[in-house]
Amino acid sequence: MSEAAPLMVRFTVNGRSVEVDAAGDVPLLAVLRGDLGLTGSRFGCGLEQCGACMVLVDGAPAYACSRPAWSVADRSVATIEDVGRDPVLAALKQAFLDEQAGQCGYCLSGIVMSARALLAREPSPDRAAVVAALDRHLCRCGVHNRIVRAVQRAAAHLAAEGAAA
Known part of the structure; x- marks a missing residue:
């Protein structure tokens, strides 16, 4: 049995250009966590069933556990670590804290990233x-219920502040 040949993958993560060697079948999550030290995205199930690994690829939610690293070549990836640079992620973080919308927190990085994508396309989402x-x-x-309230709270805060998603 032979190993897959290394593949140079260039992409942008959290506004920073990176270049990593990854075999063609290595999941994006393994590259983010292992090669780049971005451990906020979590491995949950590996089957796209839990969302703990969710990141944004060109602004759209994407499962990092099953997505091959080569699929993000020349694309933009955002992870939860982008919270310091992204005012919408910062507002979501504060709203989650204010609503006490987490207990163990394992799932929250993926949930926040999906909420970020939602607010980009729909700045004032209703509960549904x-x-x-x-x-x-x-x-x-x-x-x-607290998570839903937190997303709506962040949206209201951003609208009051006039921040663009």
């Missing part, structure tokens, strides 16, 4: 829109 956007996520702590 938030629930639909977060439907791909599994939280076993039972804080779903």
Whole structure:
């Protein structure tokens, strides 16, 4: 059995250009966590069933656990670590804290990234829109209502501040 040949993958992550060697079948999540030290995105199931690994690829939510690293070549990836640079992620973080919308927190990085994408396309989502956007996520702590309130709170804060998503 032979190993896959290394593949040079260039992409932007959190506004920074990176170049990594990754075999063609290495998941993006392994590159983010192992090669780049961005450990905020979590490995949950590896089957696109829980959303703990969710990142944004060119602004759209994407599962990093099953997506091959080569698929983001010349694209932009955002992870939860972008919170310091992104005012919308910062507003979401504060709203999640204010609503106490997390217990163990394992799922939250993926949920926040999906919420970020939602606010980019719909700055004032109603409850149904938030629930639909977060439907791909599994939280076993039972804080779903607080999570929905947190997303709506962040949206209201951003609207009051006049911040563009």
